[in-house]
Amino acid sequence: MNADVFPTNNGSSHLNETKLRSQDVSLFYGKFQALRSISLDIPERAVTAIIGPSGCGKSSYLRLFNRMNDLIPDTRTTGHVELDGIDIYQRDVDVVDVRKRVGMVFQRPNPFPMSVFENVAFGPRRHGIRNREELSDIVERSLRQAALWDEVKDKLAHPGLALSGGQQQRLCIARVLAVEPEVILMDEPCSALDPVATLKIEDLMRTLCSEYTIIIVTHNMQQAARVSDVTAFFMMEDDRAGVLVEAGPTSGLFTNPKQKTTEDYITGRFG
Amino acid sequence: MNMVRRRITQRLAFILLAATTLVVVTPVLFIIIYMAIEGAPALSWEFLISAPRMAGKEGGIFPAIIGTFYLMIGTIVFALPVGVLAGIYLTEYATDNWLTRTINLAILNLAGVPSIVFGLFGLGIFVMLFQFGMSLLAASLTLACQALAMTITTSREAILAVPRELREGSLAVGATRWQTIRHIVLPQSLSGIVTGAVLAMSRAAGETAPILVVGAAFLVPGLPTSPLDRFMALPYHLYTAAAHVPGMPKSIMWGTALVLLAVVLSFNLIAIIIRLRVRRRRYS
Numbered sequence A: 001m002n003a004d005v006f007p008t009n010n011g012s013s014h015l016n017e018t019k020l021r022s023q024d025v026s027l028f029y030g031k032f033q034a035l036r037s038i039s040l041d042i043p044e045r046a047v048t049a050i051i052g053p054s055g056c057g058k059s060s061y062l063r064l065f066n067r068m069n070d071l072i073p074d075t076r077t078t079g080h081v082e083l084d085g086i087d088i089y090q091r092d093v094d095v096v097d098v099r100k101r102v103g104m105v106f107q108r109p110n111p112f113p114m115s116v117f118e119n120v121a122f123g124p125r126r127h128g129i130r131n132r133e134e135l136s137d138i139v140e141r142s143l144r145q146a147a148l149w150d151e152v153k154d155k156l157a158h159p160g161l162a163l164s165g166g167q168q169q170r171l172c173i174a175r176v177l178a179v180e181p182e183v184i185l186m187d188e189p190c191s192a193l194d195p196v197a198t199l200k201i202e203d204l205m206r207t208l209c210s211e212y213t214i215i216i217v218t219h220n221m222q223q224a225a226r227v228s229d230v231t232a233f234f235m236m237e238d239d240r241a242g243v244l245v246e247a248g249p250t251s252g253l254f255t256n257p258k259q260k261t262t263e264d265y266i267t268g269r270f271g
Numbered sequence B: 001m002n003m004v005r006r007r008i009t010q011r012l013a014f015i016l017l018a019a020t021t022l023v024v025v026t027p028v029l030f031i032i033i034y035m036a037i038e039g040a041p042a043l044s045w046e047f048l049i050s051a052p053r054m055a056g057k058e059g060g061i062f063p064a065i066i067g068t069f070y071l072m073i074g075t076i077v078f079a080l081p082v083g084v085l086a087g088i089y090l091t092e093y094a095t096d097n098w099l100t101r102t103i104n105l106a107i108l109n110l111a112g113v114p115s116i117v118f119g120l121f122g123l124g125i126f127v128m129l130f131q132f133g134m135s136l137l138a139a140s141l142t143l144a145c146q147a148l149a150m151t152i153t154t155s156r157e158a159i160l161a162v163p164r165e166l167r168e169g170s171l172a173v174g175a176t177r178w179q180t181i182r183h184i185v186l187p188q189s190l191s192g193i194v195t196g197a198v199l200a201m202s203r204a205a206g207e208t209a210p211i212l213v214v215g216a217a218f219l220v221p222g223l224p225t226s227p228l229d230r231f232m233a234l235p236y237h238l239y240t241a242a243a244h245v246p247g248m249p250k251s252i253m254w255g256t257a258l259v260l261l262a263v264v265l266s267f268n269l270i271a272i273i274i275r276l277r278v279r280r281r282r283y284s
């Protein structure tokens, strides 16, 4: 592990290889700088939580990893964003391939207006799988992985939008799992859900992280403490550009923060 | 005291609004009722399915109905694909630069060009330059040019109304931009696009000036058998019958007008029904 990046690694937990790395990354929306010089390593097969006050650029940072910010006109990224050591912002990189490997779950559940089955089969179909049996297998596997199968196995033909909010969010997770990504980005995936549904998603994250690299943005400090192995704390500077204040193993960061601002934030003194 | 005044204000506002509505609705109702009374005597099965005789003073208006029907089809066959493609391009691919802004301005202005100007344009381009002659084809293309403003605008609005979350959800599982358009955006905006198309057709059905110079004829023996044939159309038939045929029975004129109005209104009604059904689906 890069010692500069995880200054608080107190040796209590062993971190895996780096899966994603941002190196001196800045992001601009037009003239406005949303992120300033962020360097952070994201460990493989672990949950990394990103916390920080509203508007500090957490979502913007997350969307760097599947190049979702590309969709917004006038954005500019500098620095390096690497997936398995390859800079995904290089010219010859296929964005579609990046997005296949780096899936995303959004803040508000956004199932497609089609059946549960078709929601999950959407990705595989777009990637050329036509065989009905194969699709059925993928759909079942993904729904099981997302801990949704038992609840929807008799409703595969029902519209995805007819499910409850928590089920919809797990459907969206299944939809991402169906394309077998390596990384799953989650932007406040529980903020529209009740506590029970939230717990289900958290359990799910803990299970999934044995196979997937997960990054979750959350406003809920307890959630970050419960689910994540590593936590990164973002803050904004005077010009509202987001910076990384501190990152490290979750237990260390919450019990023994190195920076005063981190301590103030996690003890609820502001934000 | 205060409450009394508030109640009076409420009352007044209500009366004012009701009166305004009445002012708007009355002429429409009046026209329809008047036409129905005047045209009813001419309406018969015979009138609808037979050809005109004696310079239209007897017989029916069947060829004009068919001609108008062909025109509507022809218009939409050309205007819809171009409208949808342009709508997709403008919303999904074009970036906000001077070219896009110019195109948008052009579309806005297209809607404001007087219809006779489209007619002259069609005469110059389709009839003469492309040598389609005075024909159904030339007229359809001319009306399609005029309808473009509407099909592009409605397509674009329908496409823009598709929530960003759905597009992002699709792209986030590695779908390409075109796959996202094809499987998410278009299905979601289809009803809006169709509504626009139906309205464009109903407008094409009512146009007189543009087709006047590119191929409509008052009397054509037989129905058009090829796109290069001349044709009859309801609005043009009405215009000529009213203005240029001495001794034309009033009932035939009003009957023709009634049929034209029925065609246009029923298409508008279809558009309204599609829109309502979509809205109900969206909010239930």
Ligand SMILES: Nc1ncnc2c1ncn2[C@@H]1O[C@H](COP(=O)(O)OP(=O)(O)OP(=O)(O)O)[C@@H](O)[C@H]1O
Residues within 6 Å of the ligand: A029, A032, A034, A053, A054, A055, A056, A057, A058, A059, A060, A061, A072, A240
């Ligand atoms: N499309 C955009 N265009 C311009 N500015 C944007 C855009 N998206 C975000 N920003 C700005 O970038 C900054 C960071 O936004 P971002 O959404 O990443 O914050 P966040 O930390 O996720 O906030 P929250 O916790 O409220 O979700 C904010 O100041 C925001 O106004």
Ligand SMILES: [Mg+2]
Residues within 6 Å of the ligand: A058, A059, A060, A187
């Ligand atoms: Mg956010």
